[in-house]
Amino acid sequence: MMIYSGTKYFQFPLFIWKDLFIDRKRTMNTIITIGLYKYHDNLDGEPEERMKYAMAFYGLTNDIQSTIQQGSMIVDSIPKGEPWPMINRDLVIEFRDNDKTEHDLVQLSAYIAIRSILGKDRCCKTNKKHLHARMFGFNTYMDLIKSELNPIIKALGTKYSPDNRYRWDNLLMDLQLYWDILIYGGEVREETQGVVKKKVRESVRGYWVGVKSKHLDMDTFILSAKRNQRQAKINKLERKKKAAIKKANDILESSP
Secondary structure (H helix, E strand, O other): OOOOOOOOEEEOOHHHHHHOOOOHHHHHHHHHHHHHHHHHHOOOOOHHHHHHHHHHHHOOOOOHHHHHHHHHHHHHOOOOOOOOOEEEHHHHHHHHHOOOOHHHHHHHHHHHHHHHHHOOOOEEEEOHHHHHHHHOOOOOHHHHHHOOOOHHHHHHHHHOOOOOHHHHHHHHHHHHHHOOEEEEOOOEEEEEEOOEEEEEEOOOOOEEEEEOEOOEOHHHHHHHHHHHHHHHHHHHHHHHHHHHHHHHHHHHHHOO
16 A cells, blocks of 8 residues: 655645634645545545545545545535645645644635646736635635625735735735745836936736746746737737728728
């Protein structure tokens, strides 16, 4: 039987994340239960033997029957289209078994939010509202604002809102410094106009985000983002051309 070694990940439905700030330990235990169940569900053999293998694979000991029953109940209740982010097994144990500050949890929630938005992509574009919603376990920003929030979540959502520029910008910086997250949301460059140098901020709607890896370093990430920006501009230009051509043809066809 394979014994735990190396880096392993659990997959879990995003809505589980709604309870992170309310009951951290229960949330992490639920993620473990779902992760074990999902892994065991992809194996062949009797359920108990599959679960024993899953626990050995992750280096964990849980009640076998309880894990199967609870995992089955949760997985069967997951709504269609729910995002399934991944989290490092050791990170789950670390945050379950050790005291963490509010800021520790906020950083973790933002990290998982970005992972959930990325899915299988190395990098992609998102925006503040989407990222903020995913931090608290909601698929979309509309899902967040339509929900009747627990007072704890409501207070934290306001405290770490993108509207609070100081906290939000510091959070994004922490993600880049300590969590291997790559973020590109515009850049400040200097250009000379006459004899005066002035700083000009390039306008980029939203953020490009990624996770640093052997396949994605800063240079590759920025190049990919800039290429996508250029392609978006080209697509917009082509749409304008088509609209102008159609308008011109309509005028010509209606002329005597």
